[in-house]
C-alpha cells in the first residue's frame with residue numbers, strides 16, 4: 558500500500574517557515590532526527606563517554622544503509638564523507654604495476670576529480686570524457702576512452718550542476734566487459750532514487766547522508782563488493798578499520814576483511830545518531846515512494862517553467878535525470894537570494910538554480926516556487 562506522505566509533512570518544522578526545495582544540498586530536518594541528536598547530548602550528561610552505544614550506532618547505520626541499498630553490512634563502509642570513502646578506495650588502487658588511468662567524466666563533483674588527479678603522485682593519469690548533448694554521457698564516447706591502461710571508470714550517478722543522470726547499467730556493462738572496475742558517486746541520488754547495489758553490479762558506490770537520506774554532515778559511505786574487499790588493501794586507514802578495533806595493536810596492520818577496512822578513526826558520533834534516525838524514517842516511507850512523489854512534482858515544475866518561458870537544463874527522459882531539476886538563470890545567485898526573500902529555499906550552481914523536491918514536498922511548494930520565479934522572471938534565462 559502507498560504510504561501517505563502528506564501525513565509526514567508536519568514532522569519537518571521548516572515547512573512552517575519556508576518552502577524548502579533544497580534537498581540536493583541538505584535534507585529537511587525531521588523532528589525525530591533532532592530528537593536523536595538531543596538523545597546523544599542527554600547521554601553525554603548522564604553517562605559521559607558511552608563507547609559501547611557509539612560503536613553500536615555505527616553498526617546500526619551500517620545495517621540501515623545495507624537495507625537501503627539491498628546489500629549486506631559487510632559491503633558497507635561507514636565513513637566521515639563521500640570524499641573519505643573515495644580517498645580510502647583510491648589508496649588501495651595503483652599499488653602494483655598494473656594499469657594507471659582513471660576514466661571519468663566532465664560531470665563529476667570536484668571531490669572525485671580532485672582525488673583522482675591527486676593520484677598523479679602514483680603515476681596515475683586522468684581522462685575526462687565530456688558530456689554529450691543534453692549533458693548526457695554518451696556510452697560510445699566512454700567506450701572510446703577506455704583502453705588497456707584503464708584501471709577504473711569513475712562516474713557520478715547524477716551531475717550536481719545540471720541534474721543529468723548517467724546510464725549506470727550501460728557504463729558498468731561496458732567497463733566490466735573490458736575488465737575495468739567502476740566507482741559510482743551516488744550522492745545526488747542516494748535516498749531519492751531507488752538503488753540496488755547488488756543488482757547494479759558496480760564495484761564501489763559512494764555517497765553521504767545529509768541530503769535525501771535526511772541526516773547531518775559527518776557521515777558518508779562506501780559500498781564495496783565482497784570481491785573488491787578481498788582484493789584491495791587500503792593504505793589510507795585508521796584503528797576503526799582494523800579487524801579488531803579493540804586489539805590496540807601498534808606493531809602491525811591487520812585490516813578488517815570486509816568493507817570496514819575502508820574506514821578510519823573515531824566516527825562523527827553525533828551525526829551517526831541523526832543519520833540512523835533519518836534512515837529509519839526514509840525506510841518507513843520507502844525510496845520507491847519518495848521517487849514517485851518527486852517525479853510527479855518534476856512534471857508540474859517543468860510545465861510551469863515552460864509557461865514562464867524559462868529553460869529547464871536537466872534532461873527530461875526516463876532515466877535521464879534524478880531528483881534535482883536545474884533551471885537556467887541570467888544571475889543564479891541573485892535569483893536564489895530573491896527567492897529566499899519570498900521564503901522559497903533553493904540553491905544554485907554553474908548558471909542554474911537547482912530545485913530538488915523530496916517526499917515531504919507537495920504541489921503547493923512547486924506553485925510557490927513558480928510564483929516566486931514569475932515575480933523574478935527577468936532572472937530566468
Ligand SMILES: Cc1ncc(COP(=O)(O)O)c(C=O)c1O
Pocket residue numbers: 637638639640641666668713715717742743744745764765777
Ligand atoms: C555528487 C557529489 N559528490 C560528492 C559530494 C561531496 O561529498 P563529501 O563532502 O561528503 O565528500 C557532493 C556534495 O554535495 C556531491 O553532490
